[in-house]
Amino acid sequence: MERILLKNIDAADAGKVATYLRNGGYKGLDAAFKMRPEEIVQIMKDSGLRGRGGAGFSTGLKWSFIPSDPSLPKYLLCNADESEPGTFKDRLIIEKAPHLLLEGMMIACYAIGAATGYIYIRGEYEYGARILEDAIAEASSAGYLGRNIRGSGFSLRIYIHRGAGAYICGEETALLESIQGLRGQPRLRPPFPAIAGVYYKPSVINNVETLACVPSILERGPRWFAGIGPRKSPGPKLYAVSGHVKKPGVYELPMEVTLNELIFEHCGGMRGDKAVKAVIPGGASAPMLAGEDLDSPMDFESLAQRGSMLGSAGVVVMEEGTCMVKTAYIINRFFSHESCGKCTPCRDGTPWMTQILKRIEDGKGRPGDVELLESLCTGIFGRCFCALGEAAVMALRGALKYFKEEFYDHIAQKKCTVSTDGLHGF
Ligand SMILES: Cc1cc2nc3c(=O)[nH]c(=O)nc-3n(C[C@H](O)[C@H](O)[C@H](O)COP(=O)(O)O)c2cc1C
Incomplete structure (x- = not known):
């Protein structure tokens, strides 16, 4: 499969706006500005994109819950907390493709009518936070952030908020509390964030990878996106593989890939050619699978059928002999x-x-x-x-x-x- 999310990460200066523009960046935003916000929400629904933060909820549906009342301020929060053990996929986007994330956020904000976006980034990602600060400054100088962006009449500011090392702040309502300066603890729902989110105003919370999928959907269309991988789990997916494999790393693949293919074709097999004893397929929260499950496709449905979950797609592979x-x-x-x-x-x-x-x-x-x-x-x-x-x-x-x-x-x-x-x- 062609790389979509990790397309240009090997380029020198991959995080610079000039490099991003040279490689066709910000075309999704230009396409978005030619549409009405509600058309974009429909496109997102048609694409079948499901949230990459863990729950796999439909992104278009989530955006559609935001009330259209123009008198209400609305917010977009990008969840860059990435604290689930075994998970390091968002980090690659943040460090190597920051403008892809920003473009996704800009389109999302335009679609839901938000004039403010926040990136809540885990405190340990200090380097990533600096990259994002630079990218925001560059995007502003290039006219992609600020007032009346590219003559569209749409204005947007994006701020970075650094966490302080608490896993719970990745939970979306604890994240809202934390950003408001309160103790990072979850809120009772309802009301859901679409009605009472940050500052108790309508808010969308999306994962980094989810937002990074958005520009290509606007540029190449929802049918193209829906045609990648399994029907119910479409689009490119990042798998962060660690543990006892020969080549750990982040792999971008369609979700029809099986655990066997991921481990033996993409990650070069097991260290010392030992047998696989167990695999955690979706971060530490996801129940582990054993050798007999290696034929499972790595999509939302198939892993649920095996009693586990895709979760954050942090794949931890353990060899025979692991206690x-x-x-x-x-x-x-x-x-x-x-x-x-x-x-x-x-x-x-x-x-x-x-x-x-x-x-x-x-x-x-x-x-x-x-x-x-x-x-x-x-x-x-x-x-x-x-x-x-x-x-x-x-x-x-x-x-x-x-x-x-x-x-x-x-x-x-x-x-x-x-x-x-x-x-x-x-
Ligand atoms: C304890 C806990 C930690 C979480 N940590 C993260 C996280 O680090 N990043 C993330 O995107 N979602 C995390 N989530 C899921 C979020 O609550 C939320 O579902 C997600 O950000 C929504 O984005 P999406 O629809 O794009 O997937 C966590 C959930 C729980 C319960």
């Missing part, structure tokens, strides 16, 4: 550390799970610990304020689904029963 108790412990420790504390099941349940997993891994597990973990999962799942606690449960349930015997062995033999000491890198 699943330690892996589950490391993942769970992350969620428990990042729990914002707002709701009891997540605040109290995730550290309890971590404590049990730690003692099993340390050879101090007790008979009944696996059952206790399972009952904690039941106690947490579906009872949390947001999806963070559920993510912790889903990750653990995935490990227990395929590797429960490993947990029992650790308890019975009072030590780690797997040769290597777990997945590194989380």
Whole structure:
């Protein structure tokens, strides 16, 4: 498949406006200005684009929820928090194709009637934030931001807001709170952000990759986009692959690609040619899959059918010999550390799970610990304020689904029963 999102990232000065314009950039915006905003929303619906931030919600439908009342200020928020362990795809767009993201934001703002856009970027992406600041300055000097952009009558300002290292701030309502200067904790819904978002005004929140898909849809048409990959999961997709593969990295592919193809064709196979033991297909929140699932296409539907999810498409590949108790412990420790504390099941349940997993891994597990973990999962799942606690449960349930015997062995033999000491890198 031709590269669409990563088309020009290898060019010298890929992030400069002159390079972007030379390579055909900002044509999607020019096309958008010839249309009415509601036509653009329809085009987005027709393209079938689904959000790349995790939930896979229709982007056109999301934009259509914004009230048309011209007296209301509206906002676009680009979610560049990218804190899901195993996920690093948005970073490439931010660092190497900042104008593609800005162009997507400009079109989105024009379509929903927003005069202000924010990019909420994780604090650790300091380099990315600087690249974006420079790109905004260049776009403004070139007349693509500011007042009456290219004589269209449309005016727009885009601001960068840097996070301070909290995973929860990627959750869209916690992001809204954080940008308002409040503690980063999720809000009760309804009202949904389309009605009461940032500053309690109508807002759209979209992921970086979602917005980066927008310019090509305007330029080449929704039918072209809808024709790429599976019918229900169309368009180009970025997969961030890490773990025990020979060539980790970010790969742009249609979503019909299978895990097998991703690992063995694109990533050069497994380090030391070992067998695949497990794969996390969509960031740490996504339940892991095992060797028998490698024929699964990497799209929203197929992964859901296998009991997992595409999530953020952060693919973590683990070889034979990886300890699943330690892996589950490391993942769970992350969620428990990042729990914002707002709701009891997540605040109290995730550290309890971590404590049990730690003692099993340390050879101090007790008979009944696996059952206790399972009952904690039941106690947490579906009872949390947001999806963070559920993510912790889903990750653990995935490990227990395929590797429960490993947990029992650790308890019975009072030590780690797997040769290597777990997945590194989380
Ligand atoms: C705990 C948690 C963390 C999240 N982190 C991110 C993130 O870093 N980036 C992101 O785009 N979406 C993240 N999401 C999903 C957002 O809430 C939201 O669905 C997404 O930004 C919407 O954009 P999209 O429709 O373009 O996918 C997170 C969700 C949860 C529950």
